[in-house]
Amino acid sequence: NAGVTQTPKFRILKIGQSMTLQCAQDMNHNYMYWYRQDPGMGLKLIYYSVGAGITDKGEVPNGYNVSRSTTEDFPLRLELAAPSQTSVYFCASNGRTGEDYGYTFGSGTRLTVV
């Protein structure tokens, strides 16, 4: 099925380790986003991209990096994991079609930093 695929679904990292959260979409959407959701909080924007080769910071970018070399993929990199990065991460893409504003979310990556 078409949509947004996130891998892995779960991960436990030790403090100081690095990892990349993968996100891929097959809908040819130009706009892609990374959000994090902490318990009892809404989704906060980490980074976004309006097209291949173009990325920009969102509300909470510290400790993260992104790249967008293709339309399909938008990986999120954690270089030095910290306990404050324990969260659920959602990737989304936006094709601006129809009244749903075209946003499609992945199923999330639950990350725990210990």
Added chain:
Amino acid sequence: DQQVKQNSPSLSVQEGRISILNCDYTNSMFDYFLWYKKYPAEGPTFLISISSIKDKNEDGRFTVFLNKSAKHLSLHIVPSQPGDSAVYFCAAVTQGGSEKLVFGKGTKLTVNP
């Protein structure tokens, strides 16, 4: 500073009754508003939206009302069903730019049989 506020963390209603979820916003540049529904261990899914040029939008059991002067919107679910139990997020966006959604903290709705 929260631009989208959902002041009720939780709401409990009986099956068949009306559920009303509220949302307030502070940024007058927002011109499109959306409601998302989220089940545990899943990503948010779109429910219903409304443009700032309208004051009401209906889709089956779901109706969204927008009061621009009060910077307030609400989601009505009639009749409520146990399957509606989920976390509901209000989101807002300013169209024509990077289309970044700004989310509220969510309201957990529980519909009791």
